[in-house]
Amino acid sequence: VIGRDLLGIEDLDRADIERILDTAEHMREVGRRVVKKVPTLRGRTIVNLFFESSTRTKASFEIAGKRLSADVINFSPSSSSLNKSESILDTARTLDAMDPDAVVVRHAVAGVPRQIANVLDAPVINAGDGAHEHPTQALLDLLTVRLEKGRVDGLTVAIIGDILHSRVARSNIYAFGKMGADVRIAAPPPMIPAAVETLGVKAFTNVREAIEGADVVMALRIQNERLSGTYFPSVREYSSTFGIDREKLKFAKEDAIVMHPGPVNRGVELSHDLTDHRPSVILDQVRNGVAIRMAILYLLAGRPQDGEPKLAVESGAES
């Protein structure tokens, strides 16, 4: 059974993950209707507490909440509490006093959702914390792969790019590993975290070796303006050595799919062609993101009182 909060994939087991994915498959149907709304979370309040700017994830959570009829408010304090009179925990306590039913937290520093969950009564959903975790991204990636491949167990997944600074990488390493996939990573050596094998992955510096025989190739976004020249020599060299194009993709399985958490630096992590066309599934990932976030909000904010959520959504979805 899923806990009170969703702070990271690390805390989930395989049964939790399957339950979330199954629930999300129901939620996908709501998005295909003309009237994209079910009454499941009517009267519930969801706060999007985004300390770090985000367009895509915030929009996805907002749409997810609204499709479930929740009242969603967006709260975006300045990114560093050093600029304010109030600490992050004071901000959280203030919000908590307004009795939200769930608080979705995004912050540039790892651990903030955990720190906030420690002082909040409401469930906390991690929408990305520094280089720690981005659990809803990993769940939507799992859902996308499951829909494409019919399974996750036994697949080979190659994650390419800035593992060191990536919360998407950590959550996906846990998520695919827990679901029985073989996870590999490849990156310029300065972007491979210390002792990364302790996360349960095999690390490569040669991107072709990492991709060899993969069912899924996932490219990560490179913060080229900040890291170029320190973690890798230049964008040009990065794109020629680690950028995924159809040439490199030949080493993967014939039916391999290509994923990216977005937004893509076109021509850097992915060739233009792969960004827009199969086998990349980038927009499916985005679409599935709404379903996953609906499932999470339903499972965590939809509880009557410390109990299991009512199953109104399934009946609503079928009516």
Added chain:
Amino acid sequence: VSEGRICIRGARILDPAADRDESGDVLIEGGVIAAVGAALDASGAEVIEANGAWIAPGFVDLHTHLREPGQEYKEDIASGGRSAVAGGFSAVACMANTQPVNDDPAMTDFIIDRAKQDSPARVYPIAAATRGLEGVVMTEMSTLVEAGAVAFSDDGKTIMDGGVMRRVLEYSRLVTAPVITHAEDRYLVANGVVNEGPVSTKLGLPGNPAAAEDILVARDLTLAELTGAHLHVAHVSTRGAVEAIRQARDRGVQVTAEVTPHHLTLTDEAVLGYDTNTKVAPPLRSAADVLACREGLVDGTIDAIATDHAPHAVHEKDLEFTEAPPGMIGFETAFPVVLDLVRNGELSPLELMRRLSTNPARILKRPGGSLEVGAPADIAILDPDTSWVYDPAKGYSKSRNSPWAGQTLTGRAIATIVGGRLVYDVERGVIYP
């Protein structure tokens, strides 16, 4: 009782200076130890029944931050001194990173004056090694020593310019006071806040590699050898640093070293819950590093235990892990925490007391660390068996940033005597001033 006659009866007397570990009484008179032995004549004396508790020289802390002047909301000399004696410390050396910095004899005077009025513990100012801790212009060491400075250090603002460090060490030979190095290469630390390794990778927080400490310790040992000065390495935390100090000692370099209770007992896994009270500089390290520090303390490579008592206010620690200031308070937990080495059979009680009192007093060239007749009556009375729940809010520090908050600890300082005066007693609390 003011500098009167006190007899502590029925104690286990642990005097490292005399290699003494035996049962008996201690008689104090006129602020000094008057007699040590069995069944002493206690007539006219206030009698303290020890009931088998340990009596040791009061602990001497080589490394503390008392925050006065400038950051009295975190701590001041009065509250820090009270917290010290509540942990069995009779003397503490305080780092220079106050506001303003203690880089001037007038500031050293101020600290000493304030301590005389406010603090039950003796306070020994450590002056800055360079003006404003800026790592450029050396301080007036000779004048500062005359004013009462016991050592020189820029502490956390490590002197990164090797040429400046060399000249600071050379000049320090004039005053025969140690130069204390907080040895971390600023460029390798970069924005690291947790030991680099499996834990930093799991947490997604920037790592601080052990190499940052290993490299600066190696540099400073080489410079100590070049200059013949006394280098003291603060809060050793890595296996590489311990090994480098061991080798330097073997070839005759004049080096001493300290280790903190937290680096002796906590690994980086304590950080896994993102508790900012586990953020400290240098960071909590791997189990192998902790083991190496313990071995170094046991075999004498590391001379002393020092707390690096570093108070920060609750609102400062309530920040993001990367933003919260590093440091933890340590006076009142030090004894029960390091008693782990005795419980684990690594150190005898006598040898533990040597590393808490005799050795740090020797490094600072100050009295203390001895129960010999005629020595100042600075004494800790310790119950190694009592278990208690540590609540920083009930302690004497103004701050609460401890990784041991809420934990049950075994062992406690039950009374502290400074200069023959009972200043702390676990029942009554801090008695004086």
